[in-house]
């Protein structure tokens with residue numbers, strides 16, 4: 352059974368969309384509605400006369416038989432999308448022309464069919480010709496619909512039987528052919544066509560219904576306003592730097608799926624390690640037992656972490672690695688006899704979404720609702736060592752830890768700081784006896800060009816938070832590593848002085864196995880050299896951005912390229928970045944903005960040629976958006 356209501360679009364004008372809509376209404380016992388009609392007689396009149404199905408009046412009737420946007424322009428009118436509402440009751444909605452026909456166009460705004468479909472939250476079926484030429488038209492239409500983030504439900508073909516096309520279209524287009532109708536004219540053939548359509552629909556199995564916005568009712572996407580939300584597509588594979596969507600389309604994952612993917616998606620060595628461990632044993636409690644993968648990983652991390660940062664506590668993700676660091680610092684100082692209960696953090700910081708991690712993060716729209724569950728933290732300007740010195744000189748004796756994202760604040764909009772700042776933070780912490788906590792959840796494992804961002808300053812932090820790239824980005828795990836003097840503060844005959852913290856999945860053997868495989872790849876694949884190659888490719892490919900009016904603060908560090916686009920309100924809610932990313936996505940580059948900050952952080956297997964290709968897309972998308980008066 353077809354979903355109700357449903358939107359009928361075509362691969363072109365004249366493919367038989369109105370006939371099919373009328374017959375669908377008749378066979379499925381629904382009313383017919385065409386929101387925008389251009390030209391007379393209206394399709395509504397034709398449908399009513401031919402099939403007698405009930406019809407609803409159009410939202411707009413335009414005199415000129417043209418594309419709706421052109422007919423509207425002739426009459427000096429526009430389409431008010433917000434005012435468009437679905438008539439009640441079972442319904443077939445007929446669309447305009449082919450998919451890429453705009454409904455309305457002004458100097459600074461286009462309302463596409465996709466906007467109408469999204470607004471009305473309708474699933475879509477496509478009417479196409481059955482014979483020669485249909486592959487190109489139908490597959491292009493399906494691709495365009497999916498590029499708009501909408502998953503089509505099926506095809507209805509019109510015209511003589513063409514078994515090859517009927518066989519190949521579902522495979523190539525990823526949607527079922529629900530029915531085929533011989534080209535015919537109504538009303539003479541109406542009874543015959545209706546009977547044929549009814550019979551075919553009874554046997555058809557439409558694709559899973561993905562009404563734009565409806566999936567949101569079940570699946571709650573992170574950091575997403577779900578009202579009217581349509582996902583960019585369904586991922587069915589992920590390999591190397593590329594994601595494959597349900598329709599076979601491949602897009603480059605320009606942000607490493609939120610900065611996690613390190614050597615590439617589904618790296619065979621990492622996947623094999625996961626599979627092997629999964630065949631050996633799964634989760635076991637790490638309170639009373641040890642196991643090989645955790646023992647080995649701790650030893651290997653101790654090898655690659657700086658100085659005596661040798662003691663590793665496992666948790667679930669970046670946020671929990673930060674919670675552990677904060678609790679470790681509070682309890683550690685207390686057990687060393689110091690009354691240090693305050694944390695210093697930096698403006699713009701992001702350390703995760705759990706209560707402690709939020710407390711040390713930047714306060715604002717993301718945290719306002721949660722103030723009651725957060726504790727008081729001193730936030731000082733990032734990259735301003737003088738301010739830190741001055742504050743610590745007065746209050747340093749109260750401070751348990753100074754927490755920061757070394758070299759780059761990711762979520763703040765890829766804000767860079769100097770290595771000198773890190774050196775001064777280290778010195779200030781030493782001076783006042785506070786512990787330096789580096790949150791390397793984003794920057795760790797080579798992202799900034801060195802194994803650890805703190806390596807840029809050649810220093811040894813007291814506590815380090817790791818996650819994201821730890822498992823190569825394959826599976827969740829957090830780790831908090833500390834220096835020996837902190838670890839020893841927890842050694843005691845008294846059980847109450849142990850670090851009384853843990854998670855059900857602490858030390859997941861499968862995640863440890865993945866991490867070991869990922870660490871090994873640094874050697875075998877020359878991962879840090881790959882980052883250097885990406886950095887060089889960025890420098891070359893991004894040259895045109897340097898002189899682009901409206902672009903500022905282009906910066907590159909390791910795998911990170913970022914810049915701001917001026918002209919809008921700025922900040923996280925500036926829509927300009929989103930619009931640029933939409934344009935880039937249409938060209939198969941997936942990036943996600945941080946407001947008006949555009950950035951790339953692709954998997955480290957991305958080749959220099961792919962970087963050049965992706966940066967070029969980003970430049971053209973930015974230029975196009977700026978040209979439109981961003």
Ligand code: PLP
Pocket residue numbers: 668669670671673701702703704756761762790791792793794818819
């Ligand atoms: N710390 C930093 C620096 C981060 O960038 C993030 C996430 O982006 C986190 C902590 C939180 O990590 P997770 O999302 O795994 O909880």
